[in-house]
Amino acid sequence: MSRMYSEPIEVRDQDGRPLRFVWRGRLYTVRGVLEHWVVSREWWQRNNPDTDVPAEREFWRVEASPGKDVPPAVYELRRDVETGDWLLVRVWD
């Protein structure tokens, strides 16, 4: 069962790969990357005619847990390549 959140989070990363993130005041450690993909944004609906770079979003589906003893759950993180902002998209528990 998954739930959508789409809440901004803070992420510590290494070469773009997320290592830890803070969500709702708790620090989560990434245990493993399940999947990682890139999707183009719907550039044709946006009105920023000045950029030539296609807006992309990076998705990371990771296993993470907020502590050593807590069993990991699956989190989907999203990074907007243009702004560098991270979002927690959804969580499987």
Place this chain on the structure above:
Amino acid sequence: MRYGTASPGALAVRAAESGMPALALTDRDGLYGAVKHAGACGHEGIELILGADLALREVPPRPSRLQPRDRAATGPPRLANETAGRVTLLACGERGRKGWASLCRLVSAVHQSGERGVPAVSPDLVADYAEGLIVLLGPASDVGQAVAARRPDLAVAALARWRDRAETVIEIVDHHGPGDTHNAARMLRFAREAGIPAVLTNAVRYLDSADGPVAQVLDAARQLTPLGPRHLAGRNAQAYLKSTEQMARVAARICGSGSCRGPRACAGRCDDPAHQLLDATAALARRCVLDKARDLGIGTKHLPEVSGEDAFAQLRQRCEEGLLRRGLAHPQAPRAKSRWHPWHGHRENAADRLSRELAIIAKAGLASYFLTVADVASLIRDRGIRCAIRGSGAGSLVNYLIGISGIDPLEHDLIMERFLSEGRKDLPDIDLDVESARRIEAYRAIIERYGEERCGCVSMMETYRARSAIRDTAAALGLPPHEIDVIAKAFGHIRARGIRGALADLPELRASNLAIPQLTSLFRIAERLDGLPRHIAMHPCGIVLSSGTLLDRVPVERSAEGLPLCQYDMDDVEAAGMIKLDVLGVRMQSAMTYALAEIERTRGERVDIDTISPDDEPTFEMIRSGRTLGCFQIESPGQRELVTRLEPRDIGDLIVDISLFRPGPVNSDMITPYLDIKHHRRPACYPHEDLAGPLGETGGVVIFHEQVLRVIDVMTDCGLSYAERLRRQLSDESARATVRQWFCGAALGRGYDDTIVERVWDVLEAFGGFGFCKAHAAAFAIPTYQSAWLKRHYPAAFYAGVLAHDPGMYPKRVITGDARLSGIPVLTVDVNASAGDWQVERVPPPPGAMRDGPGEGLGPGTGRRKALRDRRGEGLRDRRRRGLRDRRGEGLRTGLREVKGISNAEVARIVAGRPYTSLRDFWQRARVSRPVAERLVLVGAFDLLYAGPGRQPTRRDLLARVGVLAGPPAARRDIDQLALDLDGGGGGLAKGGGAGNVGDGFATLVPAGELPELSAAERVEAELEILGIDISEHVISFYEKILGALGVVRARNLHRCRSGASVLVAGVKTSTQTPAVKSGQRIIFATLDDATGPVNLAFFESVQERCAARVFGSWLLLVRGRVRRPGQRSSSGSGQQPGAGGQAGTRGRGGMAGRGSAAGQGGLAVSVNAAECWDLAVLEEIRHSRGIRAVHAAMAAGDVPGKGIAAAAPGAGQPAAGSPAAVSKIVYSTGFTLSPYAETGSSGGAAKDPPRKLWHASPGSSGDWMATGRERAD
């Protein structure tokens, strides 16, 4: 095609940069880019791999019920994607050329099977050509789709079908989209389990990820859907050419993601499979490397085999026969070509020339080529298709002797080396002109003769230009169709990458309000489509001839006409060493054939146009007077001006004329010095007396390429072949310095002194790209002369041909206008007289034949020069005086095809059913649609049928009767009854019976004269709308009032105005051109027709801000401007335009001919430099409703609300801020500057289509009469 966005060249450069050893190109559905890719790889020094990405044929659902699995039994297995998928086939280079040959033949077979345009492959088809092919099954293949759908059972079965038939490899692709990595890992596992190799690719579509959106637009355009998340689910911009390191990372990701659970866990374990994957990929690449010489056959010639003995011996024999046949066998005394060229040199000996040419041909090994082309030419002529040579090939005596060409190169002093020179590696071009209407027939004949294994048509990639790019992009963005239409049509024929530039530069676009932020995104993407292939089409003239192994080297598909179509374009075909024969359809050839057939049909005379006397004085007299409208090559306003100044007296003069009328010579003012010398106003002068030979024919002015060769040869003694090689380098800036060094050195070595060598070099350099190949001009001059001859001696037939095949630049109504001015009546459509096309018809001499001309009587000239004489006046009087063939008995009958909306089937039925006795008869037997019947009535197609004594039905009456005939059956029954009664009484042909009321039963229902006849204005309106031609009266005649009130000067009086005078002119726009001019300005040249002749207009950049939109957008124009006489520099005229030609470069020209003083004394060519213009129809409307004062006020206001363009001109007389100063110009090294928008044609309103509404709706006239007619009928 409509898939990738990068050129082979760019990809190869990038691949070489990132150190890749090999690069594969796998076009979708073909091998279109193979030769270009081979060239690019060769250039970059990387290995060449080729393949094709083919669609799979939809397989009927497999009998899955036989399988024991339950899930399969519940229904036919459906894969995620509705389409059957795609596979890639690679040619394997291991087994010699077999791999490439198999690939070519497979691609051809794929296109051959199934529907045209929907090529699809199946495993069975692959099996037929499996040798040397490798099947790559990627994520889009049936196997890949099954794996992604987690149906290993289906995947195994699908794989088996491929493995049984050909060598198969799994292709792993990870574009980093959602699920991609997982699927790639699954594919890899699947391959391992199945025990077949797997390779990694990135299925590259573009160079950089920034091009991703462009690819998405292409996807949307291909699928005819707007962009939306549904159609692009999961697409991203990762399908770019990734570097080796990036691909290694991809490999690691694929191998890691499936099994490992974190970065630490996979260390050491996952490296292995990733390495294996990369190694396997490299190994496959090595196996697939092709050799462009061995496989594609690049670098060798593949000429058709010649049957029988040695080809060269055959050629020699045929040439010797030709010498006898053409009467050249005996050495001839040198003879002057023409008394008009006293300086002309001697004539070369034919036998010497022949042996020289044959030596070159033997050395190049091209004998079979010449034999083949000769065979093709006779093949075409044997079918009765007119065929003429064009281009440099006319310079070869061999071509003349073996019957390819009809031009004696010795007579016109043409040289072969321009066509084929020693040491030239590429194959020479011989171009043939055939009748346009029978071009396809000629192709079929050639293909039939040589077979499809040797012969096919050349293809041509239609690429994106501004309009098409905007259309496709806007559709992808989901704009409404009518908006797309408006935006796209606002742009002329410019390159897509110049869209935003044009928007800023061109006045008519600046006024269009398109430069708004909402559209910027559209334009940005559209610009990036520039030059990408849009679809493949048949090249308009190219035919490939090759040896019998064509199909091993070239993939072939079908054209729309069902002809075999090579997937290579012209350059590729040449690069691949095949003969490219240009067989061009020329409308004028068709027009002349038509004219000859009309002559025979109406007069029973057989005219052989190819054997007419080459110096027919009446013909040249007509040309000199500028009455050349409709003639080949010399009908444009500029040409008509030039011929009146050049005064041609023989074909040689025509050759010069055609060569001179090109942007280079015109703008570097080569014309004036030449004319001065020709008309003995100045003596000819040569830099050195040795050059009197080569330059003698043009009095020292360099006009022809041939002269350049001779000059170089004379000065350096290098031989013509070498001279030709130097000439080719002259146009290349970087090579020119080397050429100069060599030339000066060699010439000095021959003892010419310093200054002379310098001067000659200056001339050669200035000559740059301006010159013209004389052989080409000579080839053009023949049809030019022939068409002029026909116009002079058989004008009616000539006009019929021109109107039927529309070969020229003018709308048809200009041609009919010209015919009328020459005293040939133009007759409207008639159901009993008209054929499908225009025909000559015997007419009784018009009642006014003894007057000077129809309409106002005009004296022939008023003591002015003859050329100035009013053309209508001359039309009848002069001809009568000269006692030439009487042609007043001939008229032109409009063809049925001119009727708007008529179908070919309707035309055929009408013609087959003639004669008709009544409208009812016509309705019942010709079975045309109601709108067509109504249109026929409106243009008077039934007038003759009902002509005769007594009361005749008006066109409105007849229209009402059509309404009855097409009406409900109840009403029809009554008339049927009536008709039965009356038909017994005696109907018969209307002409014969003479009764106004033909027995069709209508007389009682819609009595003749019940409804009023159409007014003259209504008739012309109907004619223009339905036929596009004003037959009964000239359109302008309805504007006589306003023209009179405004004091508009008519074309025939324009020459009386002094130069620089400010005048108003008006007329129907017949042409607009924006040719290249020296100053780099964009000048719009327009021609108006005001019923008394043409008015030539020039709009300079300074006034385009105000005028451009109206010039392109309106059909009827009123223009204020200043009169300019020929020979005066335009800058002296009004001062409103920065000198168009005044700043002519002086470089080089002075060297040989000096600067022209006074220009030639021309006649007709008074033109007007426009300053302001208005839409005449709008002004007339104002006059009609508010009087002439309001018109003056509106004109003074500078702008009247025309259609759609309301941008008020900022400050009359002042160029607007931000006006064209910034337009970038293309500057040639010779000082020739070119506007980037030269020759881009008009945007918007074409001169050929009159708008719907031409003038004000006068009360009680048009408008509702149609409705009235219908009401009555019901």
